[in-house]
Amino acid sequence: MVKKLKTNDKHINKLARLLTGPNAILYHKEDLLAYDCDGFTIHKHLPRAVVFPKNTEEVAKIVQYCAKHQLPFLARGAGTGLSGGATPLNNEVIISLVRMKKLISLDVENRRAVVEPGYINLKLTNSISDKGYYYAPDPSSQYACTIGGNVAENAGGAHCLKYGVTTNHILGLEVVLPNGEIIHLGNDGIPDTPGYDLIGLITGSEGTLGIVTKITVRILKNPEEKQTVLAYFDDVEDGSRAVSDIISTGIVPAAMEMMDKTAIEAVEAAAFPVGHPKDIEAVLLIEVDGISAGIEEQITDILNVCTSRNVREVKVAESEQERARWWANRKTGFGAMGAISPDYLVQDGVIPRSRLPEVLSRINQISEESGLRIANIFHAGDGNLHPLVLFDANKPGDTEKALEAGSACLKVCADVGGTITGEHGVGIEKIEEMRFVFSDSEINAQTEVREVFNPDNLLNAGKLFPSPGRCGEVKKAMKAVIS
Amino acid sequence: MVKKLKTNDKHINKLARLLTGPNAILYHKEDLLAYDCDGFTIHKHLPRAVVFPKNTEEVAKIVQYCAKHQLPFLARGAGTGLSGGATPLNNEVIISLVRMKKLISLDVENRRAVVEPGYINLKLTNSISDKGYYYAPDPSSQYACTIGGNVAENAGGAHCLKYGVTTNHILGLEVVLPNGEIIHLGNDGIPDTPGYDLIGLITGSEGTLGIVTKITVRILKNPEEKQTVLAYFDDVEDGSRAVSDIISTGIVPAAMEMMDKTAIEAVEAAAFPVGHPKDIEAVLLIEVDGISAGIEEQITDILNVCTSRNVREVKVAESEQERARWWANRKTGFGAMGAISPDYLVQDGVIPRSRLPEVLSRINQISEESGLRIANIFHAGDGNLHPLVLFDANKPGDTEKALEAGSACLKVCADVGGTITGEHGVGIEKIEEMRFVFSDSEINAQTEVREVFNPDNLLNAGKLFPSPGRCGEVKKAMKAVIS
Numbered sequence: 001m002v003k004k005l006k007t008n009d010k011h012i013n014k015l016a017r018l019l020t021g022p023n024a025i026l027y028h029k030e031d032l033l034a035y036d037c038d039g040f041t042i043h044k045h046l047p048r049a050v051v052f053p054k055n056t057e058e059v060a061k062i063v064q065y066c067a068k069h070q071l072p073f074l075a076r077g078a079g080t081g082l083s084g085g086a087t088p089l090n091n092e093v094i095i096s097l098v099r100m101k102k103l104i105s106l107d108v109e110n111r112r113a114v115v116e117p118g119y120i121n122l123k124l125t126n127s128i129s130d131k132g133y134y135y136a137p138d139p140s141s142q143y144a145c146t147i148g149g150n151v152a153e154n155a156g157g158a159h160c161l162k163y164g165v166t167t168n169h170i171l172g173l174e175v176v177l178p179n180g181e182i183i184h185l186g187n188d189g190i191p192d193t194p195g196y197d198l199i200g201l202i203t204g205s206e207g208t209l210g211i212v213t214k215i216t217v218r219i220l221k222n223p224e225e226k227q228t229v230l231a232y233f234d235d236v237e238d239g240s241r242a243v244s245d246i247i248s249t250g251i252v253p254a255a256m257e258m259m260d261k262t263a264i265e266a267v268e269a270a271a272f273p274v275g276h277p278k279d280i281e282a283v284l285l286i287e288v289d290g291i292s293a294g295i296e297e298q299i300t301d302i303l304n305v306c307t308s309r310n311v312r313e314v315k316v317a318e319s320e321q322e323r324a325r326w327w328a329n330r331k332t333g334f335g336a337m338g339a340i341s342p343d344y345l346v347q348d349g350v351i352p353r354s355r356l357p358e359v360l361s362r363i364n365q366i367s368e369e370s371g372l373r374i375a376n377i378f379h380a381g382d383g384n385l386h387p388l389v390l391f392d393a394n395k396p397g398d399t400e401k402a403l404e405a406g407s408a409c410l411k412v413c414a415d416v417g418g419t420i421t422g423e424h425g426v427g428i429e430k431i432e433e434m435r436f437v438f439s440d441s442e443i444n445a446q447t448e449v450r451e452v453f454n455p456d457n458l459l460n461a462g463k464l465f466p467s468p469g470r471c472g473e474v475k476k477a478m479k480a481v482i483s
Numbered sequence: 484m485v486k487k488l489k490t491n492d493k494h495i496n497k498l499a500r501l502l503t504g505p506n507a508i509l510y511h512k513e514d515l516l517a518y519d520c521d522g523f524t525i526h527k528h529l530p531r532a533v534v535f536p537k538n539t540e541e542v543a544k545i546v547q548y549c550a551k552h553q554l555p556f557l558a559r560g561a562g563t564g565l566s567g568g569a570t571p572l573n574n575e576v577i578i579s580l581v582r583m584k585k586l587i588s589l590d591v592e593n594r595r596a597v598v599e600p601g602y603i604n605l606k607l608t609n610s611i612s613d614k615g616y617y618y619a620p621d622p623s624s625q626y627a628c629t630i631g632g633n634v635a636e637n638a639g640g641a642h643c644l645k646y647g648v649t650t651n652h653i654l655g656l657e658v659v660l661p662n663g664e665i666i667h668l669g670n671d672g673i674p675d676t677p678g679y680d681l682i683g684l685i686t687g688s689e690g691t692l693g694i695v696t697k698i699t700v701r702i703l704k705n706p707e708e709k710q711t712v713l714a715y716f717d718d719v720e721d722g723s724r725a726v727s728d729i730i731s732t733g734i735v736p737a738a739m740e741m742m743d744k745t746a747i748e749a750v751e752a753a754a755f756p757v758g759h760p761k762d763i764e765a766v767l768l769i770e771v772d773g774i775s776a777g778i779e780e781q782i783t784d785i786l787n788v789c790t791s792r793n794v795r796e797v798k799v800a801e802s803e804q805e806r807a808r809w810w811a812n813r814k815t816g817f818g819a820m821g822a823i824s825p826d827y828l829v830q831d832g833v834i835p836r837s838r839l840p841e842v843l844s845r846i847n848q849i850s851e852e853s854g855l856r857i858a859n860i861f862h863a864g865d866g867n868l869h870p871l872v873l874f875d876a877n878k879p880g881d882t883e884k885a886l887e888a889g890s891a892c893l894k895v896c897a898d899v900g901g902t903i904t905g906e907h908g909v910g911i912e913k914i915e916e917m918r919f920v921f922s923d924s925e926i927n928a929q930t931e932v933r934e935v936f937n938p939d940n941l942l943n944a945g946k947l948f949p950s951p952g953r954c955g956e957v958k959k960a961m962k963a964v965i966s
Binding site: 107109110111154164167168177181183184185193194195196197198200201203204205209221222223224244247248249250251290291292293294295296297298350352353354419420421425426430434437438439441442443445446448449450451452453464465 | 590592593594615637650651660664666667668676677678679680681683684686687688692704705706707727730731732733734773774775776777778779780781833835836837902903904908909913917920921922924925926928929931932933934935936947948
């Protein structure tokens with residue numbers, strides 16, 4: 001028998017009856033506080049309730065109930081997103097998928113695995129590494145983030161240079177549509193599937209088209225060997241020329257990461273210092289992987305390129321331990337900002353690789369004009385730049401200045417032919433910046449697609465696309481939070 | 484001054500005035516005959532007219548006119564498609580893009596090129612090879628097919644095993660929507676773009692969502708070295724186990740092609756025989772490419788795998804000439820069927836690699852039951868199987884039998900967890916087979932997306948998705964053609 005909950009909200013009582021697990025619904029304000037935002041903490045709002053379905057059927061029932069009673073709702077994974085995609089703007093019922101966390105099946109011969117959306121990214125690699133396989137997309141949050149969330153945001157990672165972002169690794173999806181219908185997309189998905197590429201459409205749609213309840217992913221064979229190079233440059237331009245030169249040799253590194261002087265200061269002050277020189281302008285971390293025989297020659301080519309671009313010092317990791325340390329140093333990059341600044345805002349632009357020196361100098365200008373320091377961490381190989389604007393939320397006006405500086409950085413990226421997000425998504429954060437890269441009719445074409453799937457706009461409304469009304473509301477809401 | 488055309492069709496006269504080039508419109512029946520189908524020749528129908536716009540603005544004007552006057556229309560490239568995507572079913576105005584064939588710009592440093600849709604696939608590689616670059620997707624028709632057509636069909640090719648199909652190489656699109664509006668999608672597109680993946684949605688949409696008028700493609704650096712292996716097996720199962728074993732070593736060959744005994748008979752009787760043994764059950768053509776240093780070891784691994792799977796004979800190409808000959812032999816595969824059969828029907832299924840022996844034995848059964856020979860050409864690495872049903876259109880009942888056998892082959896592919904097209908598209912040909920892999924609500928989700936872009940269904944109607952009415956009509960029309 002179902003116990004009546006301690007609330008008079010009839011919808012919450014009804015929703016509770018659709019769920020079978022213990023403690024499958026939260027509705028007390030103190031419980032809901034943990035769900036008032038995701039990793040984009042500037043904007044917060046309480047949900048109506050949080051539900052924890054155990055399987056696809058429960059998700060479908062919840063969605064059908066919400067659709068019938070016109071209750072806004074949205075899906076949430078681990079809440080590590082950086083643009084507010086899982087933040088409730090409309091008192092939503094949050095459908096948390098963390099209890100749907102099974103590895104459903106593994107087919108090593110055909111290189112695929114089927115997982116539930118709450119399955120943690122790194123756990124997949126850990127469960128198959130003894131068989132010699134791994135899952136490629138590796139966002140820095142991979143120890144916590146879920147594969148369902150990765151699909152929603154089309155997550156990337158340091159190694160997406162060679163292996164591609166999430167969308168390149170998704171072979172099939174089970175999706176609960178906003179009307180509660182369950183659909184299946186893709187089979188093995190190789191090399192192409194008939195009909196429209198709805199898998200591609202839903203991947204990266206930031207939770208606005210449906211709720212993914214099962215995911216078939218591609219798994220990859222572990223490379224036979226990896227080698228990692230660290231190179232220090234006195235001039236950022238030399239470093240970025242080296243990046244282009246390496247790509248020009250025909251080598252496709254597994255990863256090619258750059259940090260500037262301010263970022264180096266931060267990571268050296270954080271948990272995993274590696275002893276980067278303090279006066280250096282740029283460090284490059286380059287990894288190559290593959291069949292053993294080819295690796296040595298690639299490393300030689302990379303060292304030669306670095307030398308020709310006036311590298312101050314360059315070295316190859318001598319042990320797996322050293323390699324792991326270099327990566328830990330780099331992967332703590334965002335969090336490390338906490339060591340040198342009370343608050344920071346991560347931005348996420350994409351630029352043509354060759355425009356890096358120009359873009360960095362314009363970002364320096366923005367930093368000077370705003371009076372705020374900006375560190376730069378850069379997936380250099382694929383042109384994905386993360387300016388980190390350092391500020392102090394307790395200092396009046398600083399948050400606004402940081403938001404303005406962040407937006408200005410994205411404008412610079414858009415102006416050189418790049419775009420406003422590489423892997424973090426638009427969410428709430430970059431809604432207005434969508435206008436830097438899309439015309440009204442281009443935005444309309446997209447919102448019309450949303451209407452097909454989500455006609456009543458109950459699912460994750462107010463995200464991803466600007467609309468005159470919503471834009472103003474968000475801006476107002478943000479101002480209210482900031483002031 | 485505009486000359487009045489020799490027709491009383493007022494729309495043709497009006498359309499002619501929207502075009503500036505010489506002979507920019509065809510409307511005489513004898514001229515239209517060349518446009519009554521594409522490479523899928525079983526179904527033919529005359530268009531109302533064929534127009535040859537010179538630029539995006541002319542395309543937009545034609546489309547606006549058609550939209551205003553509710554005239555059905557569709558776009559056509561080189562007409563090499565194999566599923567009827569460019570065949571007019573509704574007396575369409577065909578918008579031929581062959582005069583829009585410029586290489587607009589080339590940006591070697593950021594690895595991208597911008598082309599018009601009528602630009603020929605192979606021409607791109609030929610124009611950049613002196614700089615050390617190439618364009619990866621290589622359908623067998625690449626000497627004739629256009630990149631615009633490749634985008635519409637999401638074309639593949641022998642080398643898509645390592646490098647991916649067309650959608651993996653498209654960074655941006657300019658599209659004329661069915662209402663005549665021009666939109667721009669993507670920037671450099673790396674690694675992800677904000678908003679929905681409309682580039683992915685339009686790529687492979689078989690000309691039903693819009694007309695692509697400009698394409699930004701990724702170009703790749705030529706590999707430093709290529710090596711090619713030919714291996715003969717007395718048992719198809721051994722050959723297909725070798726394919727799985729090679730993938731399991733961690734090698735990703737650039738291509739891995741298989742032909743069965745009947746296919747071998749055909750290619751040996753055609754333009755480029757290479758002396759394959761006549762009594763062999765399967766030949767594998769395997770190519771590896773990349774940095775020189777790693778190649779030799781990969782070849783050794785491949786030879787070892789073949790030996791362990793009871794290969795009768797295996798050899799490495801000793802010269803570029805020999806390598807080119809082997810590829811010419813393989814790439815003439817479809818056409819070569821003409822040497823052993825008056826007519827043939829190409830099918831295009833996808834299966835999990837590991838199910839190949841089982842699928843081939845079921846295809847043999849279908850062949851026996853239908854009394855028609857079936858040859859098999861197989862992009863083995865990525866599970867894309869092309870059964871070629873041999874028949875004689877002049878023999879009463881043979882065409883119908885061939886269509887039935889082809890459909891039965893696709894059913895087998897769908898039943899083992901595969902799908903009904905790998906790279907040729909659905910078009911007219913596989914409309915009914917879409918039901919093998921999609922439920923009604925999955926098809927509805929897709930046709931609703933089409934309605935957003937193409938609300939009046941003027942653009943390429945009757946393709947890609949079954950609908951009760953249309954399905955019956957096509958079937959009836961097909962029967963009329965066949966009988």
